[in-house]
Amino acid sequence: MTNWPDNDVILYDGVCIFCSRWVRFVMARDTARRFRFTPIQSDYGTRLANTFGIDPNDPHTNAVIHDGVAHLKSDAALTVLGLLPGWRWTRALFAIPKPLRDAVYSLIARNRYKIFGKYKTCFIPDADMRARVVE
Template sequence: MENWENKHIVFFDGDCGVCNFWVQWILERDKKDQFMFASLQSEFGQQFLSERGLETKVFNTLYLWKPKHYYQIKSRAVLEIANILGGIYKISVIGKILPAFLSDKAYDLVSKNRMKLANQKCYLPDQHQKKKFIQV
């Protein structure tokens, strides 16, 4: 297993087509191998949520976590992921000028309608990508 303690971990809804699309999007752009992934439904995801007193049955929020450093949720997690990817995606820092409550409203709107937006239910990573998913 990869050393995930030095990576940024993206927790996502493993049953959501929109979430799976964005996981694939990050995987394709993670040239510096900075991210790993865990579904919120997994044992590791459930442990992450319960240790922080977060909801363990509703999976409508994306979390970005770097062990021993921080975690971010919703729109701030999305903006930070883009910033970490670097390159052209660093322009996302502009989004931080919006107050979180406004950008999170947009995030919540997409989250509420995400099952209607994508009908993809299953994502099968290739051999290299499988190493980036935490299986505990």
């Protein structure tokens, strides 16, 4: 498994409305301000994606780097949720077999633009959010 020097960085699709809402969801609950965020469309995000085998032009997963390790698909979502106050109970969902979790994740990821829509350009975060974005 490839390691990454930064920690607690969430890679997301910046033009995906669902993904951008995920970022806002995490930011609102991350009272310790542990996580930072990078859109896959940024230089930093593209390098991160390429390092972990994610196609930056057709991303079908977000990722979180935690303790230097990239977690993808359902592992990424559950890792992030499990570190948020009040959401630690979601760690129990790791008991569901990974192939099943990832199948559900992939179904949503493949259809995210059809279901939730797409921005024409990366969404622009407010000043508080911008302070936590790595580009």
